[in-house]
Amino acid sequence: xxxxxxxxxxxTRSGSIKFYIRCGQYISKTQVKASRIDxxxxxxxxxxxxxxxxxxxxFDPGKREYGEINALLDSAFYPFASGKKEFVFLAVVDRGxxxxxxxxxxxxxxxxxxxxALSTMIDRIPKKQEKLRKKIxxxxxxxxxxxxxxx
Numbered sequence: 001x002x003x004x005x006x007x008x009x010x011x012t013r014s015g016s017i018k019f020y021i022r023c024g025q026y027i028s029k030t031q032v033k034a035s036r037i038d039x040x041x042x043x044x045x046x047x048x049x050x051x052x053x054x055x056x057x058x059f060d061p062g063k064r065e066y067g068e069i070n071a072l073l074d075s076a077f078y079p080f081a082s083g084k085k086e087f088v089f090l091a092v093v094d095r096g097x098x099x100x101x102x103x104x105x106x107x108x109x110x111x112x113x114x115x116x117a118l119s120t121m122i123d124r125i126p127k128k129q130e131k132l133r134k135k136i137x138x139x140x141x142x143x144x145x146x147x148x149x150x151x
Contacts, residue, residue: 001027004079005048007041010034023079024049026087030106039146040107043077050079050087058098061124066132069121073135075101076114092117097124108147115143 001022002010018031026049032040055075059065072092079087080103088103091110094117104110122136 004044005046007037010037021079023047023087026050026079026081026085028079028106029082029086029088032107036108039148040111043107043111043142043146044089045078047079050081051075051090052081054078054080054090054101054103058095058100060098061121062097066125066129069099069125070132070135072099072101073139076139077107077110092121094120111143111147115140115147118143 001020003022007021017034019034020031021028024047055068055071057068059068059072061069075090076092078090080090082088082103088105089107089110090101091104091113093100093102093113097120099117099121102113104113118136118140122133122140125133125136127133
């Protein structure tokens with residue numbers, strides 16, 4: 001397992017090499033391909049240990065819960081303790097037009113789920129919420145780049 005803080009210094013980028021990520025005393029639930037880690041690492045916030053509690057609830061832009069949605073976006077991709085010694089990644093998910101955080105086994109799955117949720121969310125955020133809309137658009141672009149969808 002490679003510590004999250006040391007991945008940037010990893011020498012190999014071979015697609016055939018996979019490894020687990022260590023965050024504090026926890027190890028990622030799934031392995032990461034060395035060839036993908038540079039782009040995916042850009043999504044993961046700097047964390048020295050996984051979160052043990054996540055924001056609970058489903059939030060609706062139609063009810064003007066913009067502050068809560070902003071907080072969800074800030075929590076996306078955080079390592080989240082899922083067991084005694086394992087962690088997963090948090091994704092923003094669409095639950096019937098309401099948005100919540102959900103654990104995903106890998107960063108790729110979290111990125112895909114979050115990208116889908118953001119594509120439906122942006123249409124529900126009013127134009128006057130310009131700061132939140134810009135944050136969503138920035139995050140969409142960052143995820144698209146990490147998933148090689150813009151190549």
